[in-house]
């Protein structure tokens with residue numbers, strides 16, 4: 001038999017699926033894959049039900065339904081003072097994942113270099129490679145996750161087509177500072193590069209931090225593809241409704257990729273997300289405020305047990321160093337061990353790096369009901385003592 005595509009075949013099953021299935025098998029509390037255990041805002045869900053029952057069920061426009069595209073433009077204005085022309089600068093996608101894939105397929109020519117910052121969300125590298133891009137890695141390391149500016153500069157060259165930037169960042173929960181963003185912007189201008197900005201956690205920042213899209217920095221408006229996700233903004237990760245904001249010269253080619261990948265996204269869900277994005281600021285403040293409490297609850301519990309807990313500035317995740325617990329094994333061993341023995345699942349942070357070197361860190365997801373987190377902490381405490 002002739003072989004399938006070698007790039008994709010060379011990858012195993014994603015760590016999120018692997019850990020979630022293991023968690024299910026062992027009836028573990030799943031703090032591995034990042035998804036809330038609630039059912040999202042009831043009014044947004046009710047809106048979807050209503051649109052579903054009242055016949056918004058056929059193919060919508062490939063660019064997305066106008067009310068949602070307009071709502072995305074309004075969000076850009078409300079939170080970031082960006083003036084966006086929704087008919088030419090906003091497109092709806094089937095989740096952030098499709099937005100990333102469509103953007104990468106549209107912009108990369110075989111042989112183009114793409115700057116990727118590790119730890120790396122799992123879908124980036126396979127798609128960059130499948131599109132023929134050559135990855136240039138820059139590594140952030142625990143516990144501080146500082147951006148090594150010399151290494152970043154060295155990763156850029158005249159062949160750089162784009163950088164992929166994720167802030168707030170999964171799994172390390174780093175929020176890039178304005179000065180770090182300025183360094184990135186300077187390199188993009190110097191090498192005439194674009195940025196695909198994965199900002200799916202844009203509304204999930206803590207301790208009063210404000211999200212700053214790279215797109216808002218001087219000279220960046222027409223170099224950035226900004227990606228958001230209703231999954232994170234409305235705690236409804238299974239909906240897979242994403243959106244791209246980009247200037248027409250970038251969005252045009254991306255729409256060409258989108259039309260051959262998914263073409264459209266369920267219109268009833270799009271309509272409900274349009275309703276959701278029109279909610280007032282109280283909704284967005286409560287979303288991050290409630291999550292911040294969950295972060296603190298889990299961080300304190302894990303510290304008490306003996307984990308070293310890295311600071312989390314945004315997103316759904318806490319990274320921990322489990323060496324103080326005296327566990328003998330690497331991060332994958334540890335995550336399997338706690339899933340099967342303590343019945344709490346986590347994700348090994350090494351899965352977000354190429355080429356090893358980060359082997360003693362586990363990521364725990366805290367976007368869960370208080371009771372779920374308390375029970376997970378109890379189970380871990382019973383297992384490890386502390």
Ligand code: PMP
Pocket residue numbers: 034094095096097098121166169170198200229230231232237240241242
């Ligand atoms: N980017 C990052 C960094 C993520 O953590 C996720 C999480 N799922 C996605 C993209 C994908 O978002 P979606 O579920 O909307 O496809």
Ligand code: GLN
Pocket residue numbers: 014016017032033034035170
């Ligand atoms: N973004 C989620 C995480 O990091 C998972 C998404 C997925 O399973 N692909 O856990």
